[in-house]
């Protein structure tokens with residue numbers, strides 16, 4: 001599979017159609033807003049963001065990219081949705097937080113700038129592409145030796161089907177219907193195997209847990225649903 005066809009156009013259109021509501025913290029993307037501080041908290045366990053050159057792969061409207069830049073990173077967000085990149089740019093202008101965005105695939109950026117970044121983030125994106133392994137390879141190429149790569153995704157477990165699709169999309173309506181497809185979810189063992197094949201070493205993994213009573217997310221040991229994994233590219 002090449003970079004140009006490692007994309008589901010319907011996924012790009014689906015997320016692009018949500019562009020105008022992307023930055024509404026109570027809107028359709030509320031979950032991404034709610035988990036963003038937790039993602040940053042996990043990332044900070046491994047790296048110093050200040051001055052670090054980071055590429056955020058599949059950045060969407062820039063929720064994480066801006067969060068990284070706010071903490072002093074030199075952050076570039078890449079995505080294939082022009083609508084989302086426009087919204088990300090616009091939000092950056094409004095917030096005054098300096099960020100850059102480009103419409104380019106991870107694979108093409110990796111060919112253009114191998115080892116061009118101190119660290120790489122790729123959150124909630126792998127389950128939306130035909131060949132996640134190719135994205136993992138590209139991320140491993142983009143990072144400098146000694147740098148970290150962070151992936152988050154959904155675990156292919158019945159519990160994730162029940163919570164991330166049945167509950168979140170249909171019962172609690174936290175996410176728009178059709179956001180996720182169970183068969184695209186990725187087991188931590190599969191993510192680790194692909195990352196190992198790409199030359200990355202696992203440094204840590206954490207679950208993002210949801211408590212329906214408090215309606216709050218937290219980091220924890222339960223990786224059955226949504227999880228973040230940190231990998232290092234050896235020197």
Ligand SMILES: C[S@@+](CC[C@H](N)C(=O)[O-])C[C@H]1O[C@@H](n2cnc3c(N)ncnc32)[C@H](O)[C@@H]1O
Nearest residue numbers: 006007015058059060063079080081123124125
């Ligand atoms: C669920 S959103 C996650 C956005 C962002 N990473 C976050 O977590 O805040 C998935 C994003 O992946 C992007 N995407 C899907 N396929 C892609 C591809 N092949 N290359 C780059 N971005 C892609 C979509 O346009 C969308 O912005």
